[in-house]
Amino acid sequence: MKKTTRALALLAAMPLLALTACSGGGGGDADAAAAGSITYWLWDSNQQPAYQQCATDFEAANPGASIKIEQYGYDDYFQTLTTSLVGGNAPDVITNHPSFFPQLASTGQLLALDDVVESEGINFDDYQAGIPELWVGEDGDRYGMPKDWDTVATIYNAAYLTEGGLTPESLVNLDWNPEDGGTWEDTIAHLSIDKNGVRGDEAGYDPQNVEVYGLGLKSKSGIGAFGQTQWSMYALSAGWEYSDKNPFGTEFNYADDEYIDTIAWWRSLIEKGYMPSYQAASSGVGIKDAFGAGSYALVTDGSWNARSYYGFEGIDAGIAPLPTGPTGERVGVLNGLADSVLASSENPELSKKWVGYMSTEACQNVVADAAVVFPALNSSSERAREAFTAAGIDVSVYFDAVAAGSVELAPIANHWVDVLAIMEPAVESVLIFEAEPESLKEAATDVNKLFAND
Amino acid sequence: MTAPAIDRRPARSSARTPTKKNLFGLKRREAIAAWLFVAPALVGFIAFYLWPAISGLYYSFTDFDLLTAPEFIGVANYTRLLSDPLFWNALGTTSWYVLINIGLQTVLALGIAVLMQRLTQSMVVRGVVMLPYLIANVIAALVWFYMFDFQFGIINEIIAGIGLDRVAFFGESEWAIPTVAFINVWRHMGYTALLIFAGLQAIPKDVYEAGAIDGGSELRMFRSITLPLLRPVLAMVLVVTVTGSFQIFDTIAVTTQGGPVNATRVINYYIFDMAFNRFDFGYGSAMALALFVLLAVFTFVQLRLTRANKSDLG
């Protein structure tokens, strides 16, 4: 779309303006020592202490360097970034998301980091397979230094399983289909309990007054276009793909029956009283706190969040695989984050050095020891696994899923901000029953218009 | 300090019995002085009102992304506006908001003002009532955002406590706008009440005494004395509050951000989003201009209807 192209051109030229506006900035002195002050953004507050530690270590090793870490919630993160770019106060280094980086890269917002790979002596064979390649732009340049990987699994409330006469093993071989939901839906139904103690698969279940929902619901967070922790495991296991090709797809498949049927089935859980209403889920309390308050028996969530489900008093959590789908496969999204340097940075040397530091062993190990995410570096990833185990959390389900190859990469595409702007409200209005799943076909048409003029 | 004495004579040159030549010199000097006095304000007016009005008008006919020069595209933005369901949705939600906000606020403020007038002159009462006006919209919004929360909010605790179903005040399309309107009523009703209260104070006491002698009830006196005599003040208050009400942005920016779906995507938020998040400054300007025109028409009609310029006090 023309508008978008224009916006991109604008983004492209912005750094130039930022440079002229900030007279007397650090400049590009190639052999300057890595000193000065830079700002680094991330969105996961749970990872902040680990990266704070990395920053402290980095500052100790580089006298005169100072890293300021700022955190913004994921749902505000990329909008805040845009506002900052327009307002001339963007950070130097950002935690980046594979779906968002192409738009930033192709508009010249990001610095190419191939020289960092060289200067840090990085061999990507030592990293989680498939992750480093995520961060290469259409022009062949690298725009992100991989820092972690993640995938999705089921997390259960062990006490509710026992009460329902189930065991963690009974979650291992569940199957799902969009018609009747398969044994996956049977389990969810069985684990749902209304205020009178009637289970969801028993007669007289009152879907209006539910005490425990069989399945939790996470609002926003890419719920329309990505559905990473919400519906991707169903749609992908039904043989659906996000786009014609990945990365850099130009035609998205939101009009496909597999997608629409998946959303329709998923929404039906709300009507049946197996999943909370979207209105309730999007209120102030998030999926984890609701799980912690005992409102959900099962949730599907990413490995980066696994740890927080274990932190609730009186709740015994566990991790189980995702259900298999109509194709007979289980499929979770394999994703990973990276750090990128913004082109508007006044101190690219220090920024690059910091990005390099975060993707190499010293910092990767600090992150591993914090046991919140799996670092991208294999040796650190193993170390994280041990740290999780030491904390009493068995994360092998995530590792097994990747080892078994039952994963697919997150969609990497241009115009992701615009795709979200179309798909989020579209799916939200379906979830609050203001529109029917069929209406998503219209949204799909709008999405593909975005790519029509490229 | 003492209040200024009142002089209704129009401004005029003030030298006494000046000679012609003298008068000319004085006038000249006065004019120069006047221009100097007006100069700073005039600069401000030209730089931040006149110039932006002209360039805003121009932008509305261009495709403008802030960095490259605006490109003239004729009325394309306006034809787009006519067929943009989100624009009309924004106007609808804004009007719905203004209606609830102003309706509730005016009635409550009038009630509070009359109560204060009949019951107490206490500065403490007046101070408490206007307290919310002192804090920023952002603060008011966040406090109520919490109090209205589905799970943690005290209001839903009370609702659940008396056996009703919890309400997702910010998550339910039909509730979101009334909730936002309520928050702003809370912040502004005391302020508005004080404006009206001042107007009530200006109504001579003997009018009421005469009414009381005629045996009028409180309600009748309110209808036959207070309301008519208060009309000019009410009209002024309405013009000010309605104009202010259309500016609704802060509350939405920190709570719903336009959601659920598009239920609270009011016009100011939509224009902001279009310009500052999507770099479409041309289309944003076109919508802003359309809003300007609509508001101007609206104010004109409102003034006509309320006959603000005619006080029954004479």
Add this chain to the structure above:
Amino acid sequence: MTTIINAPAVTAPQELDRAPRPRRRTTPKFTLGRAMAWVALGAVMLITLIPFYWMLRTSFSTSTSLGSDPGSLLPVDFTFGAYERVLGLATPAEALAEGGSGASINFWVYLRNSLIVATVTTIGQVLFCSMAAYAFARLQWRGRDLVFSAFIAALMVPPIFTTIPNFVTIRELGLLNTYAGIILPTLLMTPFAIFFLRQFFLGISREVEEAAIIDGAGTLRRFFQVILPLGSAPIVTLAILTYITSWNEYFWPQLVGREEEVRVLTVALGVFRSQTPQGGPDWAGLMAATLIAALPILVMFIFLGRRVINSIGYSGVK
């Protein structure tokens, strides 16, 4: 708009407050009606005050415990933790453990910024608008009515319409993220301020100024020695209103002044709100932050209460 221009000459409501009011002949009798009226007024005051109490109560609670007793009238699991993390006295790890994010509010910097922005805006706007209002009300010059009409017409323009071009202007001047960028658009004039002051200046007795002229006072001296003192009531009123408005402004400063060094309290609060931890909002921290952000203006209110309250009424009767 003609109505406003022809608004009736001004009465000074201060007088109404100060002048001995004719007492009611008898102390009001207790009636059911009066009792109900008091109940209604009490309810209004309660609804007004509850959110303030709720801020206080929540800010002293432990965020992670709030869910266990959402209806508690007292702080849940009393702690100063929220204030510690909001003011940056806790480590990110401690903050996280209590349900916060690592974010803090650099209170003294933002307070300084709010003070600078509100004070400079108020002084500039009141001074320049008084000057202009004086010229419009008391001086004879060609073009006066034309210029004044133009100013008044600006009252009609919805702020969003001028915001976009103003942002472009400030950006091209290289004033993004500077005090100047935040202050300039309202520093020199607002149509309301000029209109408001002109109304009052029109009402000041002409004799006093004429006496000054006979004494040979020039325009400047007349303005400072006659008009300003005599017009001090409306000027103070305007100053207070401008200060409150400027202090509470969010839309403009969040566009041009997000940078830490010039960030004002309202913007800081908006930023803090978006720094939601992964789990959901840190309510205790958020309420502590809102209370801290509201505190300066509340303190001002305590010291200037009567003055502020009168100002509001004053601004209405014109």
